[in-house]
Amino acid sequence: MMVEFFQRRRAGVTLLSLLGVALLFMALHIGPYVSGVKAALWFFVSPEIVYSGEFFNKLDFLSGRLFQLVKVEGENHILRAQNARLSKREVERDVLESENNRLRDLLTLKQFVFPEAVAAEVVGRDLRSWFHSVVINKGLNDNIPLSAAVVAGSSSRPVLLGRVVDVQDESSKVLLLTDAISAISVSVERTGDIGLLEGRNGPFAALNYLPQHSTVAPGDSIVTVGRGGIFPAGVPIGDVVSVTNSEDGFFRQARVRPSVNMGAVREVLVIQRKEPLRPSPTPGPKP
């Protein structure tokens, strides 16, 4: 009967036993037996606590590194974008600085050398070669005359670029002095020898028909003569690179490098003549 009672009330009896043990522990918690039990339990439980603590510490370390990586990745992304913006700004600044210098040169030329000149911007180039012609954004509406001289600014000094060969309302075409059909009367600044500068469709021009006795030498500056009413006198063109004799032996000829890079010109000055160019009057029969 007793056994049957315990079997039927097994859970309750077990509970009473467990609660009794717990109460015993509490009642005797400062006694040596309970302390021993506690120490023994701690002996079995402490490895789990220690190892789990180490595991959690490693987990913390890894998660910390992971968060750090994510943070660094985010910062990297921001810095890349910032770097791209700054690089773009730097390029824009360089372009603006270069443009500013060119415009300052041009302004100086316009103010002190050619007060009546019209500033223009190169808006197009000959598709075949940089040495033929360029298109500027000024035309008849800006009183650009046909055959007007066109100069570029280089270190605040004018350099002859060519002349206007075609004028429209809003634009003009400028024949560069390096074009093969360009021929300009020029002189060697040092010796005063006069010759004909002809384009060669390349970066250099040929200075022909110099007198045989000319002492022209490499490094001499070539300037405009100023005859004919198209180009003003004394405008620099370039420097002599080499000097040879002509094939027939009657003349000296030189290779001239223009002082301005034809492919890099962005702004120019069109020099307006006070009087339009007219064909020279044909001499009539004397009365």
Place this chain on the structure above:
Amino acid sequence: MKRFIFFAATLFLGALAHFFCQRYLSLPSAAPDVLLLLTAAHGFACGPMTGQLLGFCWGIIGDSTGTELFGVSAFNLALIGFLAGAFRRRVASERVTAQLVIGLVATLVQTAVGHSLLSTFEAANRSSMFIILLQCAMNVVFVPWVFLAVERWLDLWAIEREHV
């Protein structure tokens, strides 16, 4: 044998889960009492015997790691495990609302019994009302997840439920 391995594994993983939650999911003055919730969940799922035995063992483990009066947690959790098992056929513990009430009641019972025991054996009352309320709130938040985890754990071991 299977029952014994299940018992040992449950004890080990339950203690580990408790340490984990105390470390990562605790507030400055309170942490979810995972052992209490696990005891209640096992009591509802497996009956009073399993519930009270697991509760007593977890309580002893908790007591051995702490500085509180030795035996209080064992007493509390054994009682909670038994009561959960005793009420398993009267409460639909698979419903979330019932689980919330179970979490709240278990916390209150544990607090009341614990305070009584402590005041009896140590004449000390260690928790403020705010901390008790915070503890209740945290346990209520966590109780559905603990019940769900216990269900999955028992499925894994193919343990037959006693409340169904």
